[in-house]
Amino acid sequence: AQKVTQAQTEISVVEKEDVTLDCVYETRDTTYYLFWYKQPPSGELVFLIRRNSFDEQNEISGRYSWNFQKSTSSFNFTITASQVVDSAVYFCALSEAGYSGAGSYQLTFGKGTKLSVIP
Amino acid sequence: DTGVSQDPRHKITKRGQNVTFRCDPISEHNRLYWYRQTLGQGPEFLTYFQNEAQLEKSRLLSDRFSAERPKGSFSTLEIQRTEQGDSAMYLCASSLISGSSYNEQFFGPGTRLTVL
Numbered sequence: 001a002q003k004v005t006q007a008q009t010e011i012s013v014v015e016k017e018d019v020t021l022d023c024v025y026e027t028r029d030t031t032y033y034l035f036w037y038k039q040p041p042s043g044e045l046v047f048l049i050r051r052n053s054f055d056e057q058n059e060i061s062g063r064y065s066w067n068f069q070k071s072t073s074s075f076n077f078t079i080t081a082s083q084v085v086d087s088a089v090y091f092c093a094l095s096e097a098g099y100s101g102a103g104s105y106q107l108t109f110g111k112g113t114k115l116s117v118i119p
Numbered sequence: 120d121t122g123v124s125q126d127p128r129h130k131i132t133k134r135g136q137n138v139t140f141r142c143d144p145i146s147e148h149n150r151l152y153w154y155r156q157t158l159g160q161g162p163e164f165l166t167y168f169q170n171e172a173q174l175e176k177s178r179l180l181s182d183r184f185s186a187e188r189p190k191g192s193f194s195t196l197e198i199q200r201t202e203q204g205d206s207a208m209y210l211c212a213s214s215l216i217s218g219s220s221y222n223e224q225f226f227g228p229g230t231r232l233t234v235l
Contacts, residue, residue, distance in 0.1 A: 004161075035223070043208065045162070045226035091161050104175045105216065106152065107224060109161030 002027045004094050006110035013082050014118050021077045021113045023092030029053075031097035034068065034075045035107065040088040051075065053097065082117045089114045121145060123227035125211050131233045132201055139197045140230045144213030151194050152224060153186060154210040155179065162210050168194060169216070201234045208232075 003026040013019045025034065036048040049059065051068050059066045063080045079086055093107040124143045132138050144151050149170050154162035165184070166176045170191040180186075183201075188194040198205055208231050212224040 037226075042228070043231075044228045045210065045212075047223045047225060050223055093161070104164075104167055105150070105214070105224075106164040106167060106175070107154075107162070109163070111159070111161050 002029075002032075002094050002096075002108040004092050004108055004110035006092055006113050008113045009111070010114045010116070012116045012118060015084060016081050018078060018080050019082050019115065021079075021090050021092075021115070023075045023077065023110060025073050025075065025092070025094045027094060027096075029096050033095045033097060033105075035093040035095070036066065036075075036077050037091045037093060037109075038088045039091060039112070045091070048077075079115075082115075084117050084119050087115060087117045123211055123213050123225055125209075125227040125230050127230055128228060129231050129233075131235065133235050134203060135200055137197065137199045138201060138232065139195055140209055140232075141193060141195050142211030142213075142227060143193045144211070145215075145225060146192075148213035148215045148225075149191070150214045150216050150224075151188055152212040152214075153194070153196055154212065156208040156210055156229070157206075165196075198232075201232075203234045206232055206234045 005024045032053045034051045038046045065078045067076045089112040091109050091112045093109045095105045095107050096103050126141045152167040153165040156162040164177050165180050166186050168188040171188050183199045186196045208229045210229045211227045214224045215222045
């Protein structure tokens with residue numbers, strides 16, 4: 001069974017501070033995908049990043065960076081110099097890798113971390 | 120707008136009534152997913168379609184729930200004899216699966232159901 005744990009329920013930071021959102025996952029699959037989605041107050045889930053289990057390179061995109069460590073089953077997300085517009089609920093998710101298009105690729109989500117950036 | 124759309128955005132109904140939601144995926148996407156999200160929780164998988172075929176249903180999908188995707192384009196999710204526990208946000212997502220190539224699921228804005 002797959003499981004995603006986001007231990008931080010809520011985080012508050014002051015604007016321009018850096019913040020790291022933690023994600024720990026469990027899966028029996030040897031290949032899988034990991035994701036981060038953002039859910040602003042409007043409610044629509046916005047895709048941020050996907051990582052394959054065989055690619056442990058960290059990734060940076062503007063103020064966002066992701067640290068994937070297979071040894072600790074973690075996929076953490078850091079926002080540098082946070083802004084008020086970053087305030088949202090952030091979800092980490094996991095899906096099987098499937099084979100040649102087979103498999104549902106259904107997403108298993110964590111409970112989310114609500115980030116509040118205070119001006 | 121070429122994103123995933125859902126209708127209605129909000130639905131308030133009385134316990135025991137039937138409701139139907141619609142999802143229009145991104146046009147070239149062959150996969151369509153339904154998820155349910157309750158307050159303070161992450162979305163939970165309900166069911167998915169590959170073209171018009173419904174290939175998997177979660178145990179969360181009781182007999183009162185039925186989903187269709189008749190022509191492999193839009194999908195409907197119907198809940199019969201609604202219960203207060205059905206109150207949630209119902210999210211639709213679509214993606215393109217081609218051979219071994221994987222593409223992300225893109226989500227619609229959701230339909231928020233309130234059962235009184």
